[in-house]
Amino acid sequence: MLYSEKVMDHFQNPRNVGKMDDADGVGEVGNAVCGDIMKIYLKVKDGIITDVKFNTFGCGSAIATSSMATEMIKGKRIEDALELSNKAVVEALDGLPAHKIHCSVLAEEAVKAAVKDYYDRNNIPYDPAMFPADCSNCENCSAKK
Numbered sequence: 001m002l003y004s005e006k007v008m009d010h011f012q013n014p015r016n017v018g019k020m021d022d023a024d025g026v027g028e029v030g031n032a033v034c035g036d037i038m039k040i041y042l043k044v045k046d047g048i049i050t051d052v053k054f055n056t057f058g059c060g061s062a063i064a065t066s067s068m069a070t071e072m073i074k075g076k077r078i079e080d081a082l083e084l085s086n087k088a089v090v091e092a093l094d095g096l097p098a099h100k101i102h103c104s105v106l107a108e109e110a111v112k113a114a115v116k117d118y119y120d121r122n123n124i125p126y127d128p129a130m131f132p133a134d135c136s137n138c139e140n141c142s143a144k145k
């Protein structure tokens with residue numbers, strides 16, 4: 001089967017879907033190639049991510065990976081959310097087909113963008129190198145293959 005049971009589950013029953021009006025950090029990223037867009041909202045209290053929501057205008061894999069990503073960072077410290085890699089999300093979903101890996105990159109980038117927004121809003125200093133520029137124009141993007 002092309003997709004694991006976990007991918008199908010998170011695609012059909014995505015966790016934490018929705019929008020948050022009083023978010024403490026919002027990240028929106030898009031992939032220029034496939035045109036998909038992902039938005040992640042964070043609620044933060046005392047440095048802990050107490051709630052996460054996501055909205056995506058994207059493919060099934062984008063839905064499944066963002067659903068899993070929100071589950072993985074909920075309850076974590078904000079700086080731990082930055083450690084979340086798309087690889088970890090893909091592993092937690094028992095894999096994705098190679099041509100769908102870029103969808104998980106979108107989830108990782110959206111989480112990072114939301115953390116960056118939180119830092120910016122609260123004047124928390126950070127190393128800009130922690131937030132790579134939007135990778136969607138990168139020549140190596142798997143979406144172009």
Ligand code: FES
Nearest residue numbers: 034036059062103
């Ligand atoms: Fe673009 Fe999946 S995020 S095809």
